[in-house]
Amino acid sequence: MILYNTTFVMAPLSEGAFLEFMQEVYLPALAQDDLIKEGSLRLHRIRQQGEEVDSISYALHFYTPTEYHLQDVLSNTGLRLAEALVARFGEAVIGFSTIMEEVG
Known part of the structure; x- marks a missing residue:
């Protein structure tokens, strides 16, 4: 099982616009x-450390059966959604991804 975050x-x-x-x-x-x-x-808000908040972060994750399935998602649905996100927000919302696999 592959976890994509x-x-x-x-x-x-x-x-507000991002959540909408x-x-x-998305x-x-x-x-x-x-x-x-x-x-x-799942979509989660990442809790901030400290009192001053100059940025807000959200983590989105889901599972696919294999990395092959993940690459299919990313090449199709993921690509369309990435383009829509950039078209809507430009550089106002930045994303980075991590691929993880279960070990136990």
């Missing part, structure tokens, strides 16, 4: 992809 970082001003975009566009499109394990799609 994308962390999105943004200024607090972009948070995720709920209306998450529904991923939920319709048959290669993503049903029920594994």
Whole structure:
């Protein structure tokens, strides 16, 4: 099983529009992809350390059965969603991804 995580970082001003975009566009499109394990799609707000907040982060993760399946998701649904995210936010929302595999 492969866990795919994308962390999105943004200024607090972009948070509302980002969450709306995720709920209306991003998450529904991923939920319709048959290669993503049903029920594994999750979006979490990352808690900040300290009192001054100059950025807000969210982590989105889901499981696929194999890395081959993940690459299929990323080449199709993922590519379309990345393009939509950039078209909507430009550099106001930055994302980086991590691929993980279960070890125990």
